[in-house]
Amino acid sequence: MRLVIVAVGRLKAGPERELCARYIDRTAKGGRALGLSGPDVLEISESQARRPEDRMAEEGAGIIGALAAETAVMGLDPRGAELSSEQLAADIAALRDRGVRALSFLIGGADGLSPAARGRADRLIAFGRATFPHQLVRVMMAEQLYRATTILAGHPYHKA
Numbered sequence: 001m002r003l004v005i006v007a008v009g010r011l012k013a014g015p016e017r018e019l020c021a022r023y024i025d026r027t028a029k030g031g032r033a034l035g036l037s038g039p040d041v042l043e044i045s046e047s048q049a050r051r052p053e054d055r056m057a058e059e060g061a062g063i064i065g066a067l068a069a070e071t072a073v074m075g076l077d078p079r080g081a082e083l084s085s086e087q088l089a090a091d092i093a094a095l096r097d098r099g100v101r102a103l104s105f106l107i108g109g110a111d112g113l114s115p116a117a118r119g120r121a122d123r124l125i126a127f128g129r130a131t132f133p134h135q136l137v138r139v140m141m142a143e144q145l146y147r148a149t150t151i152l153a154g155h156p157y158h159k160a
Contacts, residue, residue, distance in 0.1 A: 001096040001103055003031070003039035003145060006066050007138050008059045008109035009046045016135050023142035030149040035096055039145055041138075042066045044109075052111040060114025063106055071102035073121045075113050076137055080124030085158060088125070089148035105145075107137050 011017040020041075027039055044066060047058035067073065072095050083091070095103055106117055110133075118124060127140055150157035 001035060001092075001100055002037045002068075003027070003092075004042060004068070004071065004102055004104040005039055005107065005138065005141055005145075006042045006044065006063050006104050007107040007134065008044045008063070009134060010043050011135055011138065016139050020139045020142045023139070023146045027142065027146040027149055030146070030153060030155070034093075034149055034152050036092070036149065039142070046109050055109065056111045056114040057116070059109045059111075060117040063108070063113070063117045064120055067104055067120070068102050070100075071104045072100045073104050073106060073123075075106040075118055075121030075124045076108070076126065076141065077113055077118060077121075077124045078126050078129055078131065080126040082126050082128060085144060085147050086151060088144055089151040091123075092145075092148050093152055105141055107134055107141060109134055 011020055024039055024041065028037075031037065044059055044062035047055040049055045049058055092103065106113060106121060108114070108117065127137065132140070147158050
């Protein structure tokens with residue numbers, strides 16, 4: 001199953017980009033033995049619209065347009081379900097075992113996911129109720145994907 005992160009905005013050179021790349025690389029290496037490929041990162045341009053609703057709508061259209069036809073979708077939204085790392089790993093494994101071809105994680109821009117993007121998601125998940133910069137959420141998502149592969153592989157990285 002292919003893992004995909006669809007995120008609004010680009011990570012500029014710096015520690016966030018380096019950390020994200022490190023977790024993406026680790027996930028790719030560890031995921032192969034588990035029947036997982038990727039994660040691919042698809043970056044959607046940030047909207048320059050003045051109104052938040054218009055920005056969200058433009059970015060949401062870009063997110064939806066970037067999705068593969070046959071993908072399960074989890075949208076990151078503060079109103080979503082708070083999953084433990086073990087639950088996320090189990091959900092990824094269950095989708096893989098059901099023969100789902102791809103799993104996409106949606107990360108909105110500074111204003112969040114549009115109603116259309118939230119509606120396209122099969123499930124909304126949250127990293128708690130706190131608000132985080134969307135660039136940092138991408139790093140957190142990359143780390144959680146790496147952590148999920150280590151949990152599924154029985155690797156000691158995750159110390160539960």
